[in-house]
Amino acid sequence: MLTEKELKEIKALQLLCEKHGGFQLKLNDVMLQNRTENVKEDFFHYEDGQLVGFLGCYGFGNKVEICGMVHPDYRRRAIFSTLLEKGLAESKKRGFKRILLNAPTSSVSAKEFLKTIPCSYTITEYQMKWQKTDLIIDSSVTIRPSLTNNDREAEIQLEVLCFGFAEEEARKYNQELTENSTEQKLIIEVEGKIAGKIRVSEVNGEAWIYGFAVFPELQGKGIGRKALSKVVAMEHEKGLPVFLEVEAKNAHALRLYESVGFRTYHSQDYYTYLK
Template sequence: MPRQGLSRHELDAIRGLAEICERHDGIKLKLNWSMLESRPAGETNDLLVYERGRLVGFCGIYAFLSTEAELSGMVHPDYRRRGVFTQLAAKAAQLCRERGMQRLIYICPRNSEAGQSFLQRQNLPYRDSEYAMELSNASAVPLSAASLPSGVTLRQGGKDDLNQLAELNRVGFGMSQEEATSLAAATLTPLEIPYLAERDGQAVGKLNVLFNDSAGLAFVFGFAVKPEERGRGIGRAMLSGVIERIRKERGLARFGLEVAATNERALGLYESCGFRTVSVIDYYTQQLN
């Protein structure tokens, strides 16, 4: 059942199914709840399968770029090996092709036997892995009083900063101009706030925060510092400063983020700020053209 936007009843059913799967498999699914709770009308991003009025399968499409989408989902333990997720994935691929996307990225917890088995049967190539990290009680973690370098200030950004955010995406993540702009535009939503570090009015670094108020969680992503500005303490000061600001302004004490498994420098930074690894997420790619 393709859905354009999710009702409260459907969100509750998805949450219930996730709890069953996580408890049965001993895993933590990545379902991007903030996005599920604010799906745009007029665009199909979620696929649901019911059996006798019971939700038994779900697949969500998460598009951050115009060229690709991420997929995450699950099937009730009692309904596996019946082709349920195979059908969901095929329908998701069809929808993404119709939107002109070039590839799908499958999200799978490393310790999910069901997910890993599905991906092996599909013979999809492994792309990379990330550590999912969490700072579970920020109010109890004594962040260092790291200060921004002289002349650098930290402020909240917005739609007027689209060009600067896009440029930081381009130089920070090696994206094309089109992808960098698409990502910057996609992350300017009511639930997301960009923060910019600036020198003389020019952005030298940024990070985004996605708020999941129902879970009491702030998710940090899109962390980038211009190459020529790295190694000066800007990244650590930005992260510490944003955490402190959110703690004071919104009363949130839980923060999450993801970091590439190969990025030892960033991993060390996050650990020094109190973040701890809670799971490992593997990504697999399917080309659509």
């Protein structure tokens, strides 16, 4: 698990790199703050006691996403290559079937580096922020905490049906979230029956929405829009700005989020590592 000192060092380096490059890095603050004990997921490089290089690995079922950074004054010294080599070795050791390398779309240095390693562009993910707008709150959809075994089984099946997890992977992922995450796990109900799920993380004065899914047979009925509107309203009432992420290929989800008031402000490109 990361110490408070390490988390502060990572954040300071991130802010410096982002200011220098004019982009935003996806370092998954929530996951960094809830690391599993005795699992090697983070790699550091120090020079004279200062953190100048960092790489984090973020597992999601059978895939792992890797993102890192190096202080602008310490680049071209093979620091990132060394960190990446360690991250790749550990990811393969842990048995991930797919390794994705994450780079801000506007980062020229990241794109140049990616040309030197065996990888191929896979997809772009957009970060979206909610812009205050009137929300229609519908009482036919209920949002409540996930508490029971039936709730957990529904969450697992939604990971399988909506996100392509194998059932065993979904069970493991759900267990890890339950044990290690501070996120709110919420259930979407319609007429007393489970219709979907959604997670909310409140970190650093921001609310982030993750894992939003509605059972396929219930999609297209407005349930998702009503549920999302309720969750956004809940977080807005707390005074928190609300964010989420969506893949570019998911046009239906993109339209849904835009209809509730979310607007794109940043994007990340993902590359599949080919070795």
